[in-house]
Amino acid sequence: MRSVVEHRAAALTLAGAPRSEQVPAAAALGRVLAHDVRTLVDVPSFTNSAMDGYAVRVAEAAAGAILPVSADIPAGVFPAPLAPGTAARIMTGAPVPQGADAVVPREVTDDGLERVRVTVAPAPGAHIRLAGEDARAGDLVLGAGTVLTPPRLAAIAGAGHAEVSVRARPRVVVVSTGDELRAPGEELAPGQIFDSNSTLMAALVEQAGGEVAAALRLGDDPVAFLAAVETASAGCDLILTAGGVSVGAYDVVKAALADAGVEFVPVAMQPGKPQGLGRVGRVPIACLPGNPVSVAASFTAFVEPLLRTMLGLPAREPEAAVAGEGWVSPPGREQRIPVVIEPPVPGGTAAPVVRPATAGGSRSHLGLRLAVAEGWAIVPPDVQRVEAGDSVGLMRFLP
Numbered sequence: 534m535r536s537v538v539e540h541r542a543a544a545l546t547l548a549g550a551p552r553s554e555q556v557p558a559a560a561a562l563g564r565v566l567a568h569d570v571r572t573l574v575d576v577p578s579f580t581n582s583a584m585d586g587y588a589v590r591v592a593e594a595a596a597g598a599i600l601p602v603s604a605d606i607p608a609g610v611f612p613a614p615l616a617p618g619t620a621a622r623i624m625t626g627a628p629v630p631q632g633a634d635a636v637v638p639r640e641v642t643d644d645g646l647e648r649v650r651v652t653v654a655p656a657p658g659a660h661i662r663l664a665g666e667d668a669r670a671g672d673l674v675l676g677a678g679t680v681l682t683p684p685r686l687a688a689i690a691g692a693g694h695a696e697v698s699v700r701a702r703p704r705v706v707v708v709s710t711g712d713e714l715r716a717p718g719e720e721l722a723p724g725q726i727f728d729s730n731s732t733l734m735a736a737l738v739e740q741a742g743g744e745v746a747a748a749l750r751l752g753d754d755p756v757a758f759l760a761a762v763e764t765a766s767a768g769c770d771l772i773l774t775a776g777g778v779s780v781g782a783y784d785v786v787k788a789a790l791a792d793a794g795v796e797f798v799p800v801a802m803q804p805g806k807p808q809g810l811g812r813v814g815r816v817p818i819a820c821l822p823g824n825p826v827s828v829a830a831s832f833t834a835f836v837e838p839l840l841r842t843m844l845g846l847p848a849r850e851p852e853a854a855v856a857g858e859g860w861v862s863p864p865g866r867e868q869r870i871p872v873v874i875e876p877p878v879p880g881g882t883a884a885p886v887v888r889p890a891t892a893g894g895s896r897s898h899l900g901l902r903l904a905v906a907e908g909w910a911i912v913p914p915d916v917q918r919v920e921a922g923d924s925v926g927l928m929r930f931l932p
């Protein structure tokens with residue numbers, strides 16, 4: 534059997550170099566920067582007031598000083614130099630006039646319009662925000678490979694960029710297989726089930742930064758399967774299938790692709806043992822086993838790292854966790870068991886404590902119960918029993 538590490542490495546060899554595209558910065562939430570972003574201007578681009586108040590010369594603004602108000606400076610205008618011996622009424626964000634070296638907040642004045650009385654003398658530089666204090670024109674704001682969050686998008690906008698170059702999202706065709714599948718909302722005949730894997734795969738793809746180019750629900754006819762997959766995958770970056778890869782008489786994915794150069798191998802993982810990898814034409818394909826928990830586990834182990842590689846991102850690594858109770862693990866296979874994660878207790882371990890989300894281990898068909906889980910505990914192949922207090926790996930579900 535192939536190890537999880539070996540199968541992941543095989544999956545990553547399918548990734549081509551990341552592509553990039555230009556998008557409006559406002560539409561780039563969650564995208565990955567393809568190039569460094571530098572600021573086009575000093576930020577702030579001019580020295581300005583941090584308070585509503587009066588721009589003054591410190592030497593002229595002792596406590597009790599009364600100064601004529603020589604100007605009124607709202608935000609958005611550029612003022613004349615401050616006349617000697619005067620104050621200028623100034624608003625937050627407005628440019629500080631040349632000559633002024635402090636701003637006196639209106640709360641420590643008499644708020645006068647013609648002349649103003651200073652009640653507390655300002656320190657030099659008080660309430661003045663200097664040009665370039667945040668960043669200098671040409672400074673690096675964000676590096677290539679950064680995932681764009683709201684504050685980072687705002688930094689790009691603040692640096693003057695309307696558009697940004699991001700890595701293209703891998704276009705993925707997701708394919709559920711099985712004659713027994715019906716779309717949710719349809720009537721079920723005896724022996725039929727609702728197709729949940731299509732929804733699962735599409736959502737996992739989007740969460741990992743990909744884009745669903747097409748979602749197909751196909752039956753167990755290998756010829757029709759291959760024709761539909763070839764048509765839908767033209768111009769795509771990845772095909773993802775679920776089901777039809779084990780040793781059943783009607784395992785359509787295997788029947789259609791095993792002779793076409795796709796490699797079907799048992800992987801030492803539970804759930805998620807039967808796996809396929811290869812290409813249909815030029816398009817990489819990952820064939821996952823059909824049980825819903827197996828789909829989710831296989832996606833995290835193999836497909837998410839592949840999509841991240843296509844996006845030029847490193848794979849996520851598991852964190853250390855502690856088992857809150859004991860459970861059994863299959864011999865010779867890395868276990869990925871859905872777990873709930875307990876909030877840290879004061880005085881407890883620094884590592885998160887995890888417990889199986891479902892009684893009876895990671896039985897791979899319990900797809901609805903997977904919904905209560907928050908992550909995967911990862912148990913190495915040589916461990917057959919996890920005891921309470923043991924260390925385990927934890928791969929959190931993405932939020």
Ligand SMILES: Nc1nc2c(c(=O)[nH]1)N[C@H]1C(S)=C(S)[C@@H](COP(=O)(O)OP(=O)(O)OC[C@H]3O[C@@H](n4cnc5c(N)ncnc54)[C@H](O)[C@@H]3O)O[C@H]1N2
Nearest residue numbers: 709711727728729730731776777778779806822823824827
């Ligand atoms: N004799 C053996 N039988 C099986 C073995 C084995 O080694 N020897 N391996 C088992 C393991 S482990 C797994 S995992 C499954 C994998 O089977 P397939 O990938 O061929 O998947 P299917 O048979 O098509 O389906 C499995 C299961 O999942 C349900 N399913 C399938 N698609 C969907 C969907 N879109 N939405 C919801 N549920 C779905 C399907 O009805 C089956 O119950 O093979 C074992 N058998």
Ligand code: MOO
Nearest residue numbers: 804805806827897
């Ligand atoms: O490998 Mo299967 O995915 O155990 O259920």
